[in-house]
Amino acid sequence: MAKRVTLADVARKAGLSMSAASMILNGRPDTRLSQEAHERVNAAAAELGYRPNVAARGLRTDKTLTIGFVSDLVATTRFASGLIKGALEAAEDARHFVLVAETEGDPRREEEAIAALLDRQVDGIIFATMRARELFVPDLPDSTRAVMLNAINARHRTSVLPDEYTGGRAAVELLVDAGHRDGIALLGQSDEAERELFRSETVARRVAGIRSALDEHGLSFAREESIWLWEPQEGYEAALRILREDPGIRAMVCMNDRLAFGAYQAAAELGMSVPGDLSIVSFDNDEIAAYLRPGLTTVALPHEAMGRRAVELLLREPDHGQSLVAMPVVERESIAPPAHS
Amino acid sequence: MAKRVTLADVARKAGLSMSAASMILNGRPDTRLSQEAHERVNAAAAELGYRPNVAARGLRTDKTLTIGFVSDLVATTRFASGLIKGALEAAEDARHFVLVAETEGDPRREEEAIAALLDRQVDGIIFATMRARELFVPDLPDSTRAVMLNAINARHRTSVLPDEYTGGRAAVELLVDAGHRDGIALLGQSDEAERELFRSETVARRVAGIRSALDEHGLSFAREESIWLWEPQEGYEAALRILREDPGIRAMVCMNDRLAFGAYQAAAELGMSVPGDLSIVSFDNDEIAAYLRPGLTTVALPHEAMGRRAVELLLREPDHGQSLVAMPVVERESIAPPAHS
């Protein structure tokens, strides 16, 4: 294939200078170039299939139409790949491209990744984490914009976070609406047991939302089970314990879908049916939520919407505030009215 | 923060010309610059924290230390995100960066993505698909390298694919080693029913491997069930049908883990235990394989290794051949010797 077409080729073909061609192709206002010049340049560019060299342009203008996406584990684990998907979509809509780097949370790799992104003159950087947390960010040039995605940082205040408080409330409302008043357990969190621990900013908000809705209805949990690792095996064991020791449990709020998956397995083992004997509501809307039988009703982490939002904020002037993205309720079949015993 | 340090700053500080500084920093051999000049330049660069501007260098050298990753749905779905993870890791090891684009298989978006990557002067492009298939690739400049990842293309012959044939054989060997000789079902594929259909190159090889191992042992499937959509719901229904109609079934080869998940649900519903009454082996090593109880033994898709390999091939001279990556057997607890009835 032939060499790439450059602006010089277009100018030559149009019989004008590169300056004229450049101004016309960029649609600069207030140039006094004639109508005819416009036509000749546009025709030449179209005919030759001219596309500007982004790097060369960036050298001059400091805009590369490229943004950096630095994450600990987001891009490459299934848990939060929606973040990157949303970011890619929004970037494409804005005719930008995304340079992706994963650091696994290692500060040295993070620093190196940022330096490498700056070497490539990115217009801005999105910092994403899997578990919303305070993220260390090295110094950036003033001209480099930054947006925190599912993360917070003291210096870079523009953050995109899920609206966990409202989401937490929604989960409780689902059970209450179905008629549950007592016999509700919380699986995965016990404020008492975790007083000294801090999971993440968003988990704290989720729990606060859950408790506020519960309070509002004058209700309280019959049981709370602290679980540090939110995986199916742990959920299974804890649910089994709860259900055995406390036969009055009729509903469960699980802190994530993998715990809920474990709870399903425990219920099955005890011969309890979901949702007939046990209603379950959960958070995240993981892949497995749709695979479970019956389908798991869950309050979704809006990863794609968050990724989109982050890019949109980055490309507009970042506004230095927290941007909360609504968590949609995904209703499936895991909630029913309590059986009257 | 101050303006970026340029080569001119380094040269000035070292009291030498930019040319000298450039040659020294790039470690050019056969320049006759003095030992002392080397030391002065290196010291100046280190002291100022100089990093070359990749875009500017690329303009001259046509090397940007950046590669493009174009995929249909790989990056952003949990199914194959390992591909991107491996690619990112290998790129980082080679001090390269990755520009990611998703096209959802839309040829227009694909063409646009490739053009945009070329605008950014990438050194090469990896084309990845979720389901290994023949992928259309528009014209590329001769200088742009291409590697197909989980895909094949007539013009660009360098491909990275999972070694499905050997993987298929391995799945059968697992059952045979456990003592299974008859009552084995195949869930998800029936050559008879799918004569006219073509899923993908790799599925064909997987099936060929399965059949070759079976033949070698003089065995054959007691039952084959064609399923077009390999999802849990479909697996559940098909497995339920098979197990009801054919009580002699003692083992199942599932074409993927989601089908196996459905088979687990069907077995549970029929009061059969895995692996006591029914052994199950499967493919992919999805997230759910580890979550199931008992753990699902499965032949893994080596996504990360494939992503790595693709980058390595791209950065060396691509060799115009298919590179097969071994599929590791992940042994868990879903296979046991057949109960003697």
Place this chain on the structure above:
DNA sequence: CCCCCGTGCTAAATGGGTTCAGCAGGGCAT
């Protein structure tokens, strides 16, 4: 007739680096 202004366009500087041709100056052979 001269000056001024508006119109339509171009030359040249710029961004940050790489690379090639070649320039000074010292040492050596003739």
Place this chain on the structure above:
DNA sequence: ATGCCCTGCTGAACCCATTTAGCACGGGGG
């Protein structure tokens, strides 16, 4: 003393675009 080579370095072109200052020309006013 002349010519030549070797050493150690620099000037300038080049990559591809953007941007600013200003040139040439024609027309109108004084």
